[in-house]
Amino acid sequence: MRKTYKYRVYPSRDQESRLLETSETCRVLYNSCLVDRKNHYQSTGKGxxxxxxxxxxxxxxxxxxxxxxxHSQVLQDVLFRVERAYQGFFRRLQERSGKAGYPRFKSEGRYDSITFPQEPGFRIEDGKLKLSKIGQLKIKMHRQIVGTVKTCTVRKDGTHWYACFSAEYEPTPRPIPLKAVGIDVGLKSFATLSDGSEIANPKHLRKAESSLKRVQRSLSRKKKGGKNRKKAKVVVANLHRKVRNQRSDFHHKTARAIVDANGLIVAEDLKIKNMVRNRHLSKSISDAGWGNFLLILASKAEEAGCRFEKVKPHHTSINCSCCGTAVLKTLATRTHRCHVCGLVLDRDHNAAINILKRATAGTAESYAWGESVLSDLSMIQEAPSLAAG
Ligand SMILES: [Zn+2]
Incomplete structure (x- = not known):
């Protein structure tokens, strides 16, 4: 399995200018590769x-x-990036999903990372990151890398520099908790779990978001091409990075806690794009970054050997989680009240239970809060030992 580790690096002024020159050359190479491909196709009809x-x-x-x-491998990686951009383009063409989007030229400042695809182009030695043709960079390795390091990508983010290592490792099996959980991602809180607990959107994130809005407004008032605009841009980029890091940190911690406590995790298969089209909700939905959260959750679940399932989201907030009766609600209705079985529950809590039940539909008849799921899980757990015996 692959895992990415991200560390801050501190290039000297010389090293920084070499890094910037390198990514600029890579950008020009990237663009010229796009031109070559286009010209070649136009003149020969072939790729x-x-x-x-x-x-x-x-x-x-x-x-x-x-x-x-x-370094030659850094240049080769650019060609791989071009290839991936084309592969994505052709895939989208085939899927006919919206606009296919022809691979685009990278404008100045839009190519912010370079990749060393293998050692010894890069090497971590004596607490330093050695990059071929760049130098030895100071690096802050706040945690240890588990597994074998495969690639190293150096990226500029605002005024900071980061090195991301992709490492391959064998996950160590752990006992899988005999617990199942359904997750409803919502607008009121970040998520509600089927046991009724709520995960709130962290306040510090909101605060950072509102100051981001402020600096963005101030940037838009600055004269184009002016010195002050340049300065304001740096402030915005730094704040963007901060918000992104805080959000990603929150997602990772939340996902970790859920995966550590459960053997089966069920979430809605949200078509985030469609939801963002709804103007009233779009702001909060994009901000909460659910799509990203669910990706992190899925990867952590896989790593831990948990079952992770996505179910269709239709009617999960309408149906009664106890008797199945449809109880119509508007977005403003916060409480689920069933007139048939009398269940009264927070709207999102009810939805989270429905989501969990949907993944265990075949056994829903005798559904006593996860019981059937648990026996299902214990069978999974026993299986390897049976095979071994
Ligand atoms: Zn009911």
């Missing part, structure tokens, strides 16, 4: 492969001095 582009690059390296100053 230009990455292998062929690699040959062109090798020839260019003999002539262009700038390219010589960059």
């Amino acid at each position: 230009l492969s990455r292998i062929r582009q690699q040959e062109i690059l090798a020839a260019d390296k003999k002539r262009v001095l700038l390219l010589k100053e960059i």
Whole structure:
């Protein structure tokens, strides 16, 4: 399995300018690869492969001095990025999902990372990060990497620099908790669980978000091309990074707690894009970053050997989680009141139970809060030992 570790690095002024020059050269290479592919297609009707582009690059390296100053694998990674952009484009064409979006040119400042796809292009040694043709960077490794490091990507974010390592590792099996949980992501709180507990949106995140709005307003008032605008841009970028980091931190911690406590995790299969189209809700939905949270949750669940399921979200907030009767509500109705069985429950709590039940539909008849799920899970747990015996 793969896992990414992100650390702050502190390049010296020289190293920073080398990093910036490198990413600028990579950006130009990226764009010229796009042009080549386009021209080749227009003149021959055929695509230009990455292998062929690699040959062109090798020839260019003999002539262009700038390219010589960059580690060859970093340049090769650019070709891989171009290839991935095209693959994504063709996939979207095939799926016919909305606009396919032809791969775009990267404008200045839009290419903010370089990747060393393998050692020894990069190496962590004596508490320093050695980057070929860049130098030895000071790095703050606040936690240990588990597994074998495969790639290193160095990225600028605002005024800070980060190194992201992708490591491959064998997950250690752990006992799977005999508990199941349904998660309803909501607007009132970040999420409500089927046991009735609520996960609130953290306040510090809200605060950072409101100051982000303020600095963005101030940026828009600055004269274009002016010195002050440049300064304001840095402030905005730094604050963006802060908000993003805080949000991601919150997502990781929340997901960790849920995965540690449960063996089966069920969430709604939300089409976030469709939801964002609803103007009244869109702001809060994008902000909460549910899509990202669910991705993190899924990956942590997989890592821990939990079952993670996504179920269709239809009617989860309308149906009664006790007897199944449809109880119509508007968005403003906060409490579920069933006139058939008399169940009174917070709206989101009711939805979370429905979500959990939907994943265990086949056994819903004898459903006594997760009991059937638990026996199901204990069977999963016993299976490996049976096989071993
Ligand atoms: Zn009912």
